[in-house]
Amino acid sequence: MNYISTRNASLRVSGAEAIVGGIAPDGGLYVPETMPEVTAKEREALTEMDYPARAAFIIGKYLPELKDELPSMCEKAYSRFDGDPAPLVKIEDNFYLLELWHGPTHAFKDMALTLLPYLLTGSKRVLGRTDRTLILVATSGDTGKAALEGFRDVDGTDCIVFYPSGGVSELQQFQMQTQKGENVFVSAIEGNFDDAQTAVKNIFTDDGIRDKLASFGYNLSSANSINWGRLVPQIAYYFSAYADLVSGGEIEDGDKVAFSVPTGNFGNILACYYAMKMGLPVERLVCASNSNNVLTDLFDTGIYDVRREFYKTISPSMDILVSSNFERLLFEISGRDDKLTARRMEELKANGKYVVSDRELSELSQIFFADYSSDEATKETIADFFEDTGYILDPHSAVAVSAADAYVGDEEIPIVTVCTASPFKFVGSVLEAIGTSVPKSAIKALEKLEDETALPLPESLKELETLEKRFTGVVGKDGIADVVINYAKERA
Numbered sequence: 252m253n254y255i256s257t258r259n260a261s262l263r264v265s266g267a268e269a270i271v272g273g274i275a276p277d278g279g280l281y282v283p284e285t286m287p288e289v290t291a292k293e294r295e296a297l298t299e300m301d302y303p304a305r306a307a308f309i310i311g312k313y314l315p316e317l318k319d320e321l322p323s324m325c326e327k328a329y330s331r332f333d334g335d336p337a338p339l340v341k342i343e344d345n346f347y348l349l350e351l352w353h354g355p356t357h358a359f360k361d362m363a364l365t366l367l368p369y370l371l372t373g374s375k376r377v378l379g380r381t382d383r384t385l386i387l388v389a390t391s392g393d394t395g396k397a398a399l400e401g402f403r404d405v406d407g408t409d410c411i412v413f414y415p416s417g418g419v420s421e422l423q424q425f426q427m428q429t430q431k432g433e434n435v436f437v438s439a440i441e442g443n444f445d446d447a448q449t450a451v452k453n454i455f456t457d458d459g460i461r462d463k464l465a466s467f468g469y470n471l472s473s474a475n476s477i478n479w480g481r482l483v484p485q486i487a488y489y490f491s492a493y494a495d496l497v498s499g500g501e502i503e504d505g506d507k508v509a510f511s512v513p514t515g516n517f518g519n520i521l522a523c524y525y526a527m528k529m530g531l532p533v534e535r536l537v538c539a540s541n542s543n544n545v546l547t548d549l550f551d552t553g554i555y556d557v558r559r560e561f562y563k564t565i566s567p568s569m570d571i572l573v574s575s576n577f578e579r580l581l582f583e584i585s586g587r588d589d590k591l592t593a594r595r596m597e598e599l600k601a602n603g604k605y606v607v608s609d610r611e612l613s614e615l616s617q618i619f620f621a622d623y624s625s626d627e628a629t630k631e632t633i634a635d636f637f638e639d640t641g642y643i644l645d646p647h648s649a650v651a652v653s654a655a656d657a658y659v660g661d662e663e664i665p666i667v668t669v670c671t672a673s674p675f676k677f678v679g680s681v682l683e684a685i686g687t688s689v690p691k692s693a694i695k696a697l698e699k700l701e702d703e704t705a706l707p708l709p710e711s712l713k714e715l716e717t718l719e720k721r722f723t724g725v726v727g728k729d730g731i732a733d734v735v736i737n738y739a740k741e742r743a
């Protein structure tokens with residue numbers, strides 16, 4: 252199975268190379284050259300498997316070179332979850348939640364980032380690579396912590412994380428500042444997530460920096476969803492949710508289901524698109540955004556335009572204007588036109604916008620429905636949903652519930668809303684939404700949410716206050732390269 256760059260289809264690598272490399276040398280993203288299929292018979296077989304076996308089966312279609320090791324890799328990775336890694340919760344007929352936040356850092360990023368270190372070290376073994384891998388991460392809050400936990404003390408790897416100063420929740424910042432492990436480093440940067448992501452992307456495509464790092468024995472890779480190894484584990488949970496609907500007697504195999512996905516960098520929802528292309532019966536993909544609604548506008552008008560105000564919202568992991576993975580979708584709907592995709596990405600970089608054709612827009616609107624929620628509306632959703640069902644949503648999941656409601660209206664379409672974070676992770680906004688006062692201390696706030704909702708507070712969040720803050724530095728945007736080089740130099 253080969254992978255090609257979205258910006259140059261003649262640039263062809265193996266899955267192992269795509270994972271070790273992260274981003275293609277031309278700045279494009281790796282995509283599978285052909286889409287593997289999952290037959291109805293195979294779908295049926297999935298209903299008999301547990302989550303790690305389902306994941307190993309789906310991922311094996313894309314990474315045949317790791318096929319034999321995948322079952323044990325998935326076993327180990329998903330043993331770090333509290334129970335079923337991807338339980339489906341029925342709220343009412345035709346309305347389900349897929350909870351993806353039962354991993355070590357309580358956000359859905361764990362679904363991929365507990366497994367990525369195994370995929371990466373396995374890929375290096377396949378390729379006979381012995382250099383150290385430096386994982387560089389730009390995070391809007393959740394990826395950073397999940398990558399740090401995933402890669403912490405994994406042999407042959409180091410992990411450096413940059414997050415926007417003041418752009419993450421207090422708990423997210425706590426989680427990252429107190430990270431344990433001998434092979435990790437964390438820094439805040441002045442600027443927003445897009446600044447952090449751009450700065451990190453620039454390092455990936457800077458040969459001078461790469462050469463310097465190589466001289467210290469380091470190869471760069473990425474744990475952001477630009478890395479194929481981040482995306483591929485995410486495809487599995489859509490098949491898993493479907494298998495649970497079938498085995499629970501909620502639908503018959505072959506029935507179509509819609510998914511509503513809280514979207515930032517477009518990785519999660521893109522994984523659902525790939526699942527659909529592989530043969531999962533998907534009726535519609537609901538792309539849910541917060542006030543940073545570049546994607547809602549794109550799906551409405553065909554114009555992708557990032558020249559607008561950036562909002563800090565109560566769903567910070569979706570505070571993104573440039574959704575990296577949209578490039579992969581753009582490549583697909585252009586009929587896999589690499590030159591056109593490259594041109595559009597140039598345009599985006601130079602002018603902050605590009606336009607899709609009418610044909611592409613009409614194809615997009617057959618597959619996607621897009622909607623967005625302001626912070627006010629999101630809080631209302633949290634409060635109403637809690638009152639009606641007793642279920643407490645985090646703000647990201649609430650954005651998706653609201654979009655799901657907007658999509659189905661009164662119709663009887665089974666819809667699964669993807670829940671991406673534990674409400675404890677965004678405790679301040681959640682307490683505010685349900686109309687209770689918010690204690691100043693983060694830990695008191697956590698306990699209060701536990702009292703109010705009877706949802707058990709995870710131990711790893713409770714203990715945060717007692718941990719040493721190891722990483723409290725802030726750098727300017729232009730200082731990122733030096734931080735990375737110095738880190739490598741010190742360890743060479």
Ligand SMILES: *Cc1c(COP(=O)(O)O)cnc(C)c1O
Pocket residue numbers: 358359360393394476513514515516517518519520568569647671672
């Ligand atoms: C990362 C994240 C998202 C957005 O996912 P993308 O794959 O970037 O679109 C949504 N919710 C939470 C809680 C997240 O951590």
